[in-house]
Amino acid sequence: MKHCLIFLLVVSIAVSGFSQGNNYVQNYSKFDGLALTPPMGWNSWNKFACNVDEKLIREVADAMVSSGMKDAGYTYINIDDCWHGDRDSLGFIHPDATRFPSGMKALADYIHSKGLKMGIYSDAGSQTCGGRPGSRGYEFQDAMTYAAWGVDYLKYDWCNTDGLKAEGAYKTITAALRRAGRPVVLSICEWGNDKPWEWGPAVGHLWRTTGDIFNCFDCINDHGTWKSFGVMQILDMQKGLRKYAGPGHWNDPDMLEIGNGKLTAAEDRSHFAMWAMIAAPLIAGNDLRTMDKETIAVLTNKAVIAINQDELGVQAFKYTTKDSVETWFKPLKGGDWAIAFVNRSKQSQKIAWNWKLSPIKDPDFDHQLNIQTQNFNLKNLWTGKNTGTTKTVLKAEVPAHDILLLRLEQQ
Ligand code: GLA
Numbered sequence: 001m002k003h004c005l006i007f008l009l010v011v012s013i014a015v016s017g018f019s020q021g022n023n024y025v026q027n028y029s030k031f032d033g034l035a036l037t038p039p040m041g042w043n044s045w046n047k048f049a050c051n052v053d054e055k056l057i058r059e060v061a062d063a064m065v066s067s068g069m070k071d072a073g074y075t076y077i078n079i080d081d082c083w084h085g086d087r088d089s090l091g092f093i094h095p096d097a098t099r100f101p102s103g104m105k106a107l108a109d110y111i112h113s114k115g116l117k118m119g120i121y122s123d124a125g126s127q128t129c130g131g132r133p134g135s136r137g138y139e140f141q142d143a144m145t146y147a148a149w150g151v152d153y154l155k156y157d158w159c160n161t162d163g164l165k166a167e168g169a170y171k172t173i174t175a176a177l178r179r180a181g182r183p184v185v186l187s188i189c190e191w192g193n194d195k196p197w198e199w200g201p202a203v204g205h206l207w208r209t210t211g212d213i214f215n216c217f218d219c220i221n222d223h224g225t226w227k228s229f230g231v232m233q234i235l236d237m238q239k240g241l242r243k244y245a246g247p248g249h250w251n252d253p254d255m256l257e258i259g260n261g262k263l264t265a266a267e268d269r270s271h272f273a274m275w276a277m278i279a280a281p282l283i284a285g286n287d288l289r290t291m292d293k294e295t296i297a298v299l300t301n302k303a304v305i306a307i308n309q310d311e312l313g314v315q316a317f318k319y320t321t322k323d324s325v326e327t328w329f330k331p332l333k334g335g336d337w338a339i340a341f342v343n344r345s346k347q348s349q350k351i352a353w354n355w356k357l358s359p360i361k362d363p364d365f366d367h368q369l370n371i372q373t374q375n376f377n378l379k380n381l382w383t384g385k386n387t388g389t390t391k392t393v394l395k396a397e398v399p400a401h402d403i404l405l406l407r408l409e410q411q
Contacts, residue, residue, distance in 0.1 A: 026175035026178070026179065027174075027175060027178040027179075028171040028174055028175050028178075028202075028203065029174065029178075029202055029203070030174055030186055030202065030203055030204050030205060030248075031177070031178070031183040031184065031185075031186075032248070033183075033248075034183060034184075034185050034205055034248065035185050035205035035206065035247075035248055035249075035250065036247045036248055036311075036313075037247065037308075037309040037310070037311065037313065038206075038250050038279050038280060038281045038282060038308055038309065038313075039075070039076060039153070039185060039187075039205070039206065039250075039281045039282075039283070040073045040074045040075055040076070040281070040282045040283070040305075040308075040309075041074050041075055041076025041077060041078055041117070041119065041153070041281075041282075041283050041284070042060060042064060042069075042074065042076065042077055042078065042283065042284045042285070042288060043078040043080050043119070043155070043255050043283045043284075043285055044056070044057070044060075044078065044079055044080045045080035045081065045255065045285065046213070046215070046255050046256070046257055046260060046285025046286070047260060047285055047286050047287050048287075049081075049082070049130075050081060050082035050130050051082075052079055052080070052082055052083055052099065053098075053099035053100065054099065054100045054101070054102055054106075054107050057077060057079055057107060057111075058107070058110055059289050060077060060287075060288050060289065061077050061110065061111050061114050061116055062114070062289075063288035063289045063291075064077065064114070064116060064288055065114055065115075065116075067288055067291060067296055067300070068296065068300045069284070069288065069296075069299060069300055070114070070115065070116065071300075072299070072300040072301075072302055072305055073282075073302075073305055073309060074282070074284065074299075075116055075117050076116070076117050076118075076119045076152065076153050076185075076283070077111050077116050077117070077118055077119065078118075078119030078120070078121070078153055078155060078283065079118075079119065079120055079121060080121045080155065081121055081128050081129060081130035081132060081157070082096075082128075082130045082132055083095050083096060083099065083100060083104075083120070083121070083132075084096060084128070084132035084133050085097055085100075086133065087133055087138070091138055091141055092141055092145055093133060093138070093141070093142055093145055103149075104120070104149040104151075105148065105149045105150060108149050108150035108151065109150065112150060117152035117153060118149075118150060118151055118152055118153070119151065119152065119153030119154065119155065119185075119187075120146060120149075120151045120153070120154060120155075121154070121155045121156075121157065122134065122135045122142060122154065122155075122156055122157070122173075123135060123136075123156065123157040123158065123159055123160065123161075124136060124156055124157070124158055124161050124164060124166075124169040124170065124172075124173065124190075125157075125158065125159050125160030125161035125162070125164065126160045126161075127159065127160045128157060128159060128160075129157055129159035129160075134159070134160060135156070135173065136160075136161070136164070136169075139172050139173050139175075139176040140176040140179060140180075142176070143173065143176035143177045143179065143180040144176075144179075144180045146177075146180065146182070146184070147177075147180035147181060147182035147184075150182075151182070151184060152182075152183070152184060152185065153184060153185040153187065154173070154177065154184050154185070154186055154187065155187040155189055156170065156173055156186065156187065156188060156189060156204075157189045157190075158189060158190035158191060158193070165194075166190050166193065166194040166196065167194065167199045167203070170186070170188050170190075170196075170199075170200070170203045170204060171203055173186070174186060174203050174204065185205045185206075186203070186204035186205055186206075187204065187205065187206050187207075187208075187252065187281075188200050188203065188204040188206065188207035188208065188252075189207075189208045189252075190207070190208065191208050191210060191211050191212075192207075192208060192209045192210050192211075192237075196208070196209075197209070197241055197244035197245075197251060198244070200244075200249065201244065201246075201248075201249035204249075205248060205249060205250065206249070206250040206251070206252040206281050207250075207251065207252055208252045208253075208254060209237060209238060209241055209251050209252060209253055210229060210234050210237045210253060210254060211226060211227060211228055211229060212228040212229070212254060213228065213229060213230075213231070213234055213253075213254040213255065213257060214228035214229055214230055215257045215260050215261075215262040215263070216230040216231070216262055216263075217230055217231050217232060217263055217264075217267040217270070217271070217401055218230050218231070218232045218233070218344065218401075219233070220233055231257065231263070231267070231270070231271045231274075232344060234253045234254060235253070235274055235278070237253075238251060238253055238278055238315075241315075242278070242314075242315035242316075242317060242364055243364040243365075245279060245313070245315055246313045246314070247311070247313040250279060250280070250281055251278070251279075251280065251315070252280065252281050253275065253278065253280050255281075255283040255284070255285040256271065256272065256275065256282065256283060256284050256285050256286070256299075257271065257285055257286075258271055258272055258284065258285075258286060258295060258298055258299060259284070259286030259287070259291050259292075259295035259298075259299070260285065260286050264401060265294055266399055266400065266401045266402035266403075267401045268294070268295070268298050269298060269382060269402060269403055269405075270342050270343075270401055270402060270403040272298050272299065272301070272304060273304055273307075273340055273342070273381075273382075273403045273405045274328070274340065274342060274403070275308070276304045276305065276307045276308035276338075276405075277307060277308075277315070277316035277328050277330050277338060277340050277405075278315045278316055279308060279310075279313060279314065279315045279316075279330075280308070282305070282308055284299055301381065301382070303379070303381040303384065303407065304381050304382075304405065307330060307332070307338045307381070307405075307407070310330075310332045310333055311333045312331060312332055312333040314330065314331050314362070314365055314367065315330065316328040316329055316330035316338065316340065317329060317330075317362060317363055317364070319360060322351075323345065323349050324343060324344045324345035324349065325341050325342065325343050325344070325345075325349050325351055325398060326340075326341070326342050326344065327339065327340070327341055327353070328340045328342070329360055329362075329369065331362060331365070331367035331369070332407075334410075335410050336376075336407060336408055336409055336410060337360075337369050337376075337407075337408040338381075338405065338406070338407050338408070339405075339406050339408060340403055340404070340405050340406075341353075341396070341398055341403065341404040342398075342402075342403045343398040343399065343400060343401060343402055343403070344401070345400060345401075346400050346401070347400055348397055348398065348399045348400055349397070349398050350395070350396070350397050351394070351395070351396050351397070351398060351404070352393055352394070352395050353393065353394040353395075354393045355371045355372075355390035355391075355393070355394065356371065356372050356390075358372070359371060359372060369408075371390055374410070374411075375389055375390050375391055375411045376389065376390045376408035376409055376410055376411060377389050377408075377409045377411055378390065378394070378406045378407075378408060378409075379406060379407045379409055380404070380405070380406055381405045381406065381407055382405060387406070389411070390408065
């Protein structure tokens with residue numbers, strides 16, 4: 001009897017210890033139900049780099065509404081690097097008090113009052129790429145702080161991460177965000193180094209596939225120890241990745257350079273249309289307060305955005321290249337398709353496209369465009385005009401670096 005009592009005592013201590021241990025089990029899976037279509041918003045980095053403050057962010061939020069971008073679907077106002085001040089004696093992070101004197105909660109409240117969402121930036125390492133405090137060792141504290149501020153989106157960078165493993169580091173911040181309890185879109189920004197497309201879908205909602213974008217159409221900028229890439233270089237680097245993306249988990253070829261003064265009008269159109277075709281997050285990177293009409297027209301083209309936001313969530317695939325004109329196809333929900341002819345050469349190119357030659361098969365997913373038996377109307381998404389049907393050969397001229405973007409609408 002005595003032995004029996006001792007045995008029961010030992011078992012009950014073990015069980016209570018075990019269940020107490022269970023309270024500390026973490027959830028390493030991202031929040032479900034977010035970013036079911038590619039996230040749309042704005043980010044401060046491409047235009048403003050470290051020069052961010054609360055006045056700018058409020059004015060950009062105002063401009064997102066007044067320019068029509070909010071109506072077109074843009075939601076997130078994302079503050080990138082350099083908002084940080086110091087950690088306090090308990091390790092809690094605070095914003096730079098000179099640049100953000102009203103604090104982040106007040107800024108998030110302002111952004112939310114406009115019907116928009118607030119994004120912030122941190123880094124898995126000891127310091128951000130801009131040398132501000134990183135989240136390494138403070139993941140749970142930072143996630144609690146962001147939740148208290150009302151943050152809806154976190155871009156989490158990969159500078160100064162010596163000795164860390166990417167998948168584990170991103171799982172740690174996911175667990176921290178989970179524990180803090182406020183649903184947050186997690187943008188994994190480790191530049192494609194450790195194949196985030198393989199482990200990212202369970203951990204975050206989007207992952208950068210490359211190094212940083214550089215504001216040119218077709219060039220590479222060599223900074224010595226690292227490189228940044230033009231629009232077409234980044235597009236080429238997406239090869240083989242489309243099979244990893246879908247609703248809630250997107251390849252991220254980096255933020256837009258539209259309206260930042262280096263691309264021609266044709267290049268802006270090609271950049272935007274191709275990001276729409278490959279179901280990329282549409283995160284504008286320009287000064288929304290001073291956009292010209294052309295930039296607004298590109299960024300708010302609802303027919304092009306509809307290609308990007310299509311609920312099927314399948315990226316376009318490259319089908320052919322001829323005379324430097326690439327032809328890309330994107331299957332859409334309900335049986336429509338989008339097709340893009342992007343002219344990468346410096347000369348205008350004539351195209352002739354015979355729809356009836358062969359069916360178009362998606363190489364990664366189960367979609368087929370039975371164009372020989374089914375007829376479609378063609379809608380030019382930049383002009384908004386109907387331009388014939390697939391019954392006849394499509395003939396067109398695409399200017400240098402421009403794009404012909406059509407929606408194939410079922411008859
Ligand atoms: C890295 C990221 C950029 C930007 C900067 C900020 O380079 O890839 O998108 O966030 O850091 O320092």
